[in-house]
Amino acid sequence: MSAVPAHAAARVTAGAATPSATARVRSLAPDLARGAMLLLIALAHAHMYLYGHERGFRGYSLDGSPVDRLVAGLQVLLVDGRALPMFAALYGYGLVRLADRWTATGADWPEARRMLRRRSWWLVAFGFAHALLLFFGDILATYGLMGLLLVGMVRAKDRTLLRVAGLWTVVYVSLASVTALTIIENGSTPYPTDAESLLAGVGARLATWSVLAPMLALDVVTPFLLGMWAARRRLLDEPGRHHILLTRIALVGITVTVVGGAPLALIDARLWTDWSAAAAVPAYALHSVTGIAGGLGYAALAGLIAHRRTAAPGRVVTALAACGQRSLTCYLLQSVAFVAIFVPYTGALGGRLGDAGASAVAVGVWFATVLIADGMRRRGRRGPAETLLRRLSYRPVRPRPQT
Incomplete structure (x- = not known):
């Protein structure tokens, strides 16, 4: 990331200086990536609402039908442990771009850092409320913790970012093996x-969330830092300029994630049943670490699609981008829908459906949120969760003394 400018071309008055006050054209690729990512998030979470089953390594039922096992294998291969790194990379990317926009309004780095930390604390609070009321597997608090712990990396040297990401990957493999x-x-x-x-269910949800949120934060350090590195080069903001690099990341990342995820996919699909611990532990660790490559590959693929469709995005891409612009709202809506459909005191389908049925519900719920987000876009409305987070996080930038 470039250094914070020593002076601003124009000072803005207190009360007007927020990123939303500065007119700018949104980049298509990050929003498109977030909109598509929410499908992966829905698929990864829906089966976690099922109950009454013995579960395998990635939480899929061991007593499902052949169709259930097929769906489980495909999702272990392409979704599980891939959606979270993609989200982490996009979050790291967005954090750097948010800091850039904030300093462009005239804020110095300490002010921008306070804003990022305040926003991260509110994400933790949102995550607590989410777990309290809806879903133990909340990821908002995870990214809030990442923002709090690693906000200083926004100004770290590229070499430092890459070294820490590389070293942490080794740690992550060890953690996955222990898991x-x-x-x-x-x-x-x-x-x-x-x-x-x-x-x-409040006590059990909060107890699980309080352990899971920090554990997930440890899992996503590497893609978070690599997302920061990508933001400094504006890979998703200027996909045409970086077309060759994005193509390589997409091809290599998705290939690596499929090859690396295959052994565990075979185990959780119950196609490989005579496995031993000596084989399963490396399979699980390989699945985990190659998921980082998959998350980055998916994000790069979104950048390539955006590059091809920027001039004429079409209705589908526009709707997906609208969902990405309102990703916080749509993510929470997923949990509201899943609770209404799956848990015993509402629709109770969690006790009757298998993994395939849960995934079908996930696709339907995601599609509904895309339609809702596109409807908001047509009416010129932001997502209510995004609006609330913005109001809680942003403070007027104090004008810096003239020199």
Whole structure:
């Protein structure tokens, strides 16, 4: 990232200096990537609402039908452990771009850092409320924690970003291996989705979330930092300029994630049943680390599509981008819909559907949120969750003394 400018070309008055006050054209690629990413998030989360089943390594039912096992294998291969790194890379990318926009209004780095930290604290608060009321697997608090712990990396040298990302990848492989051993020895931890009432499940949801959120934060350090590195080069803001690099990232990343995810996919699809711990632990670790490549590959693919469709995006791309612009609102709407459909005290389908059925519901819910987001776009309305987060996070920039 370039250094914070020593002076601003024009000073803005307090009360007017926020990024939203500066007219700018949104880049298509980041919004398109977030909109598509929410489909992966929905697929990764829907099966976690099912109950009454023994679960495999990635939480899929071991007693499902052949169709269920096929869906589980495909999602382990292409979705699980791939959506989260993609989200992390996009979040790191967005954090740098947000800091850039903030300093462009005349804020110095300490002011921008305070804003980023305040926004991160509010994300943790949003995540707490999300887990309290809806879903133990919340990821908002995870990214809030990332923002709090790694905000200083916004100004780190490129070499530092890449070195820390590389070193942390080694740590991540070790953590994934320990997780695999724990699952083999103790079995998968039951998900707290079978409570008979909203209040009855509060304690279990919060207990699981309080452990899961920091664990997930450890999982996504590498893609978060690589997303920061990409933002400094504006890879998604200027995909045409970086077309060759994005093509390589997409091809290599998606190929690596498919090859690396295949062994665990075979295990969770129950096509490989005579596995041993000596084989399953490396398979789980390989699946985890190659998911980083997959997340980056998916984000790069979105950049390439955006480059081809920027001049004439069409209705589908426009709707997906509208969903990406309102990703926080749409993410929370997914959880509202899943609770209404799956849990025992509402639709109770979580006790009757298998993995294939849950994934079908996930696709339908995601599609509905895309339509809702596009309707908001047509009416010129922002997402309510984004509006609330902006109001809570932003403060007027104090004019810097003239020199």
